[in-house]
Amino acid sequence: MAENRIRFSATLIERGINMSLMEETLQEQLSRIIIKEAKGESKKAVFDKGLLLKVLAFLSPSLLLVLWEIFARLELIDIRLFSSPVMIFKTMMPMLYSGELLYHTFISAQRIVLGFLAGAVPGVILGLSMGLFAPVRASLMPMVSATFPIPKLAIMPLILIIFGLGEASKIFTIGIGVFYLVLINTMAGVLNIDDIYLDVAKNFGAKPFQFYTTVAFPGALPMIFAGFKLGMGTALLLIVAAELSAAKAGVGWLIWRAYDMFDIEKMFVALITLAFLGYIFSNLLEIAEKIVIPWQNNRR
């Protein structure tokens, strides 16, 4: 630094510039003082920001509803096709009070839960076995790969023929959709477990069943839950299709019934109910995940 200054001063003398003035400004430039002082972020500011985001998240859908209602009132949209929030609300209330909506929701929720369990339980068990044992994987993987890409809706007629028109066919349709997603995720979860954990279990003399309970299952749990979440999405998709044929109740049936009667408001009520069901189920899974995988809580 000092050397640079001397060289710089030398060039200044060469050019015959007033030294003392330059020296002064130079001094000023060299002795810049930077002050950063903090007195703690005020709690109020943090709170206000969070509140603003919450208000925004509430405001934007509300605004959309208001716009929808205005457009319907001004007949800018065809209310026979798109209805309006107020009309939907007016249809929904009596359905709620009479217990009709609750009944259909309960029927569908029951099918989703049973179908989900019917698919998830064998999916986890088989996925763990395929992940842990190469011979099991080698013998089952070709069948899984071959049948997984078949759209589950395409096999519904076959399921109806085999399982008849009762509850079994609906539960099976949902189950099969959930099964593949849980199976593939569970297997991937086990295969992703670091070899070192398997070595530890082996070194301490773990028996095959203990490999399941102490390493494979807990190690794959995060991926298993990813499979559950995907499976739940598929279950909601399949419930509507499953209730299309030979059903006498359920939210999906409600939609198809409204279609037959050209009752747009009822259809919207059913759609809202489905959205609500999806919200409830995904939240339940989220809560279950936090309880079952406590070691992941702080990582996120």
Next chain:
Amino acid sequence: MSPTVAINMEKLTKIFYTNQKKVVALDNIDLSVKEGEFLCIVGPSGCGKTTLLRILAGLEKQTWGKLVIRSKNPEKPLTSMVFQGDSVFPWMTVKENVAYSLRIKGLPKSERLRIAGRYIKLMGLEGFADAFPHQLSGGMKQRINVARAFVSDPEILLMDEPFGALDEQNRLLLQQELLKIWEGSGKTSLFITHSIDEALVLADRIMVMTAHPGKVKAIVPVNIPRPRDILSLRSSPNFGALFKQIWELLQEEVLKAKSMELKT
């Protein structure tokens, strides 16, 4: 095999075949380890140290050669290994990790926690028993790792660079603690390290291995009396001379390994 010998290897050889290429990891290892002895293994990277320990741990099988391990108490597990790197189960709490071998053995929970509690105390993990590993530092995790191996009460303790990834302060602390619980237990131990210093602190004998293929280059006895203290030990006159001796043996191999790396 004399009754004081715990492990005996004759012409132990391990060959890996990868991509049609033959790699000799261990080449005719002859070694015998006395009961209650602490043997440190040093050698350049990739000289087969870990393979040797994995064969002893039953995780790998030798290609040929003979390995004899004397078991005095069939009730006890033969070996327990402290693995290199992070091998603490992230899905178990500290106490569950430490008690893992007891769970495998099928001991009742209260018994498991009682035994694990003792080692949690010994390794300075008190107050962290219910924490999950991701909440702890690397040094704490290695304490769990060592405690887990000691809890299983094996006849032979295998440690693969357990302190390799730690900073100097934590390394010294853990060496001190390992010395303390090891000297109390008197277990036959094999310990891999990259640090000559660490080997001198811990070992009764130090085995120097050659670079690829791994052979026994020399076995150097460490004549420093026990119980040892990691501070006064370093000022002992033997320490410097031994350090020099080991480094001279090792230096040649490290340079050889480097030149081989350049060729390939």
